[in-house]
Amino acid sequence: MSFSIDHVVIASNNLDGAIVNARVAGFTVVPGGVHGSGNTHNALIGFADGSYMELIAPTPQGRTAEHRWFGRIRNGGGLVDFCLLGADLNTEVARIHEAGIEYSKPFAMARATLDGIRIEWLLSTPPGLTGQNGWPFMIEDTTPRAVRVPHAADQIRHENGSQGVAGITLLVRDVDTSSKACEAILGTEPQSTVDPEGRMRRLFFIKGAWIQVREPRSGEERDHLARHGQGPYQVSLRSNDGPLGPDDGSFLDPALFSGAKITVV
Numbered sequence: 001m002s003f004s005i006d007h008v009v010i011a012s013n014n015l016d017g018a019i020v021n022a023r024v025a026g027f028t029v030v031p032g033g034v035h036g037s038g039n040t041h042n043a044l045i046g047f048a049d050g051s052y053m054e055l056i057a058p059t060p061q062g063r064t065a066e067h068r069w070f071g072r073i074r075n076g077g078g079l080v081d082f083c084l085l086g087a088d089l090n091t092e093v094a095r096i097h098e099a100g101i102e103y104s105k106p107f108a109m110a111r112a113t114l115d116g117i118r119i120e121w122l123l124s125t126p127p128g129l130t131g132q133n134g135w136p137f138m139i140e141d142t143t144p145r146a147v148r149v150p151h152a153a154d155q156i157r158h159e160n161g162s163q164g165v166a167g168i169t170l171l172v173r174d175v176d177t178s179s180k181a182c183e184a185i186l187g188t189e190p191q192s193t194v195d196p197e198g199r200m201r202r203l204f205f206i207k208g209a210w211i212q213v214r215e216p217r218s219g220e221e222r223d224h225l226a227r228h229g230q231g232p233y234q235v236s237l238r239s240n241d242g243p244l245g246p247d248d249g250s251f252l253d254p255a256l257f258s259g260a261k262i263t264v265v
Helices: 015-024 070-074 089-098 175-186 219-228
Strands: 004-011 030-035 040-046 052-058 078-085 107-113 118-124 137-141 164-171 191-194 200-206 209-214 231-238 261-264
Touching (some): 004 164, 015 052, 078 231, 089 118, 089 137, 175 200, 219 231
Parallel strands (some): 004 052, 078 137, 164 209
Antiparallel strands (some): 030 040, 040 052, 107 118, 118 137, 164 231, 200 209
């Protein structure tokens, strides 16, 4: 297993508005470009640890198209997905298949930056619709990652102090069932812990970050699960090098991110 967190995806219906809101929240936002299909475009919030947040929205052309995240956008958008970075997706997908989970065969994707540079990568996606399983998709760069991901000093410096992704919280219907799937995908065993309310959760650790798998613990979270299905519910961003847990940090205004829960620790 050689995965790390590549990025998290925040989807909305209007990219320009999402960029303005992210800047209000204290992030430096780097324009991305249009994806190869022409149906989506993005902007990136890069971090010092190499991960990033992707702001994505339909292009005018894409508003009548289909995309795995467009249903969620029509239902309000927000934190819709997250991506793992792998060094060899063919090997990783074969390993996951052996564990009984049918990820797609890696397929090529691309986008062009605003200055015309073509960026290419491979993707592998989980089965089912967004929200069905809550499993991540996976990426492998075929052009240099430095071309795809913001990394210059002025691009990864943020007024709110964010330095990288400390962890991602997955909201699921059954901790045991989802943890078994995550164990097969990530290739690592979880740590079982109890949250402050006394409920069981699982923590997976991958290259400096954690992935928390837990069930809803409030009416708001139960409503979110019923409306959007299983998947990433909260992203925790680190602003220091200390040990950071899932219950640490202060929330940014969710209204600036189509309802996405983002904490800065």
